[in-house]
Amino acid sequence: MRGLILKDFYSIGKSGRVLLPMILFFFIMSFAAGNTSFATGFVMVMMMLLPITSMSYDAASKWDIYAVSLPIGRTKIVLAKYLFLLILMVLAVLLITVYSLIVWAIGMKGFSVEDTKLTVLLCTGGGLFVSTILLPLVYKFGVEKSRYMMFGIFMLPYLLVIIGKQLPLSFHPDFSWIVTHQGLVVFLVILALAALFMLSLALSASFYRKKDF
Amino acid sequence: MENILELKNVCKTYKDFRLDNVSFELPKGTIMGFVGENGAGKTTTLKAILNVIHCNSGVVTVFGCDHIKEEQRIKEDLGVVFDESNFSEALNAREIGQILQHVYKRFDKKVFYTYLKKFDLPDNKKIKSFSRGMKMKLSAAAAMSHDAKLLILDEPTSGLDPIARHEILDMFLEYIEDGEHSILFSSHITGDLEKICDYITFIHKGKILLSEEKDLLLEHYGMLKGGKEEFSVVDKSDVLGYSMNHFGFSALIKDRETKKSKYPSMVIDKASIEDIMVFLAEGEEVCVD
Numbered sequence: 001m002r003g004l005i006l007k008d009f010y011s012i013g014k015s016g017r018v019l020l021p022m023i024l025f026f027f028i029m030s031f032a033a034g035n036t037s038f039a040t041g042f043v044m045v046m047m048m049l050l051p052i053t054s055m056s057y058d059a060a061s062k063w064d065i066y067a068v069s070l071p072i073g074r075t076k077i078v079l080a081k082y083l084f085l086l087i088l089m090v091l092a093v094l095l096i097t098v099y100s101l102i103v104w105a106i107g108m109k110g111f112s113v114e115d116t117k118l119t120v121l122l123c124t125g126g127g128l129f130v131s132t133i134l135l136p137l138v139y140k141f142g143v144e145k146s147r148y149m150m151f152g153i154f155m156l157p158y159l160l161v162i163i164g165k166q167l168p169l170s171f172h173p174d175f176s177w178i179v180t181h182q183g184l185v186v187f188l189v190i191l192a193l194a195a196l197f198m199l200s201l202a203l204s205a206s207f208y209r210k211k212d213f
Numbered sequence: 214m215e216n217i218l219e220l221k222n223v224c225k226t227y228k229d230f231r232l233d234n235v236s237f238e239l240p241k242g243t244i245m246g247f248v249g250e251n252g253a254g255k256t257t258t259l260k261a262i263l264n265v266i267h268c269n270s271g272v273v274t275v276f277g278c279d280h281i282k283e284e285q286r287i288k289e290d291l292g293v294v295f296d297e298s299n300f301s302e303a304l305n306a307r308e309i310g311q312i313l314q315h316v317y318k319r320f321d322k323k324v325f326y327t328y329l330k331k332f333d334l335p336d337n338k339k340i341k342s343f344s345r346g347m348k349m350k351l352s353a354a355a356a357m358s359h360d361a362k363l364l365i366l367d368e369p370t371s372g373l374d375p376i377a378r379h380e381i382l383d384m385f386l387e388y389i390e391d392g393e394h395s396i397l398f399s400s401h402i403t404g405d406l407e408k409i410c411d412y413i414t415f416i417h418k419g420k421i422l423l424s425e426e427k428d429l430l431l432e433h434y435g436m437l438k439g440g441k442e443e444f445s446v447v448d449k450s451d452v453l454g455y456s457m458n459h460f461g462f463s464a465l466i467k468d469r470e471t472k473k474s475k476y477p478s479m480v481i482d483k484a485s486i487e488d489i490m491v492f493l494a495e496g497e498e499v500c501v502d
Contacts, residue, residue: 004312068263070288071286
């Protein structure tokens with residue numbers, strides 16, 4: 001499995017090299033604008049997309065037929081891709097933490113540690129949520145077909161917000177309990193994400209095991 | 214002789230194609246040429262052996278073990294080359310060595326680098342800059358660097374220039390010299406098969422038409438040739454396939470030596486692998502009437 005994760009890092013090496021200056025640029029722009037959440041969101045989305053990029057490279061080079069011929073096993077091949085995603089997420093959080101610490105040390109006007117923590121949590125959770133939905137789709141339908149579904153998944157939260165705005169105020173749910181029970185909400189969200197992650201992994205592995213190459 | 218690979222009645226049905234009760238055996242320490250026209254089922258059969266596709270029925274035994282129950286153990290001893298390089302073009306040979314070192318328990322980096330040197334392949338250049346020949350050599354080097362007991366090669370020489378083909382074929386011959394390694398080698402380049410194979414298995418439209426020792430095949434089969442009017446006296450049960458032209462007929466026959474006395478006035482030449490392949494395939498349709 002280590003070989004497969006290594007392969008993914010080597011494959012996306014070029015994209016990574018292009019991505020780093022872009023991230024740096026967004027960090028600087030974000031700092032100049034006095035709002036770090038934009039850079040946080042950007043880093044998360046970019047990192048989240050890298051496993052899909054690696055899967056499109058796999059499809060282009062017909063890697064999977066070769067991978068299935070290796071002494072690894074289909075479940076482990078899928079597991080390696082999920083671990084690759086997790087490693088990238090951890091890297092993203094590390095990058096954002098380092099950036100936030102620098103911003104905090106410089107003393108950016110309007111910088112709030114609490115807000116940054118919340119943004120990181122939200123972006124990591126959101127990134128994981130989208131990825132866990134996206135990966136089984138890619139395993140089932142392939143990268144090309146899943147691209148269109150990906151747009152749908154990205155559009156869904158916006159659509160919900162737009163629909164919500166159209167509803168009369170009396171229909172708007174009361175979210176104040178989230179603030180009063182913050183600790184419990186975070187715990188439940190982490191639990192739900194972990195369950196979703198395991199379910200997504202099991203689903204992807206099941207699709208992959210049945211596949212003919 | 215111990216068989217390293219056995220297929221018994223392997224079937225796989227697609228919408229427009231069927232692998233139909235494929236059975237053959239590959240003895241240890243030998244090279245088998247798996248021959249057939251494009252779309253005959255060569256790649257599908259190799260995929261079935263590798264459990265890359267799920268068969269509808271049949272049994273595949275590799276090193277005496279079921280290829281599904283003992284899949285991972287078997288695959289430690291298999292080396293695979295498909296008809297194109299399956300590595301991302303962004304990788305280089307050094308990175309492939311590092312990846313495979315973590316995949317195969319017995320992957321030997323030294324052996325891998327020896328092959329790279331032998332094939333004159335740079336270890337730091339991206340595969341993107343490699344020619345088709347270089348990519349195939351790299352795939353072969355990757356397949357032979359973990360002391361695989363069986364190499365499964367899907368058209369490794371197609372699209373290569375004669376020099377590159379010669380180099381790769383020589384490397385395969387060298388690989389089986391110790392009698393411990395075996396090769397199953399699919400190709401439709403019959404010249405390559407005649408050069409290196411001990412056994413020939415011929416697949417046509419998803420069915421195995423023959424699987425025999427190459428020397429016996431070349432010894433037994435013959436091309437019976439004569440004028441158009443002579444064809445009428447030929448016993449049609451002797452003819453496995455035939456063609457007519459302006460000058461006369463050519464027919465593929467078996468038991469060449471005994472047929473010489475049966476048709477003393479006609480010429481009987483040795484049949485090449487290509488003759489056998491073409492006439493057996495054509496014969497199915499031409500000789501029905």
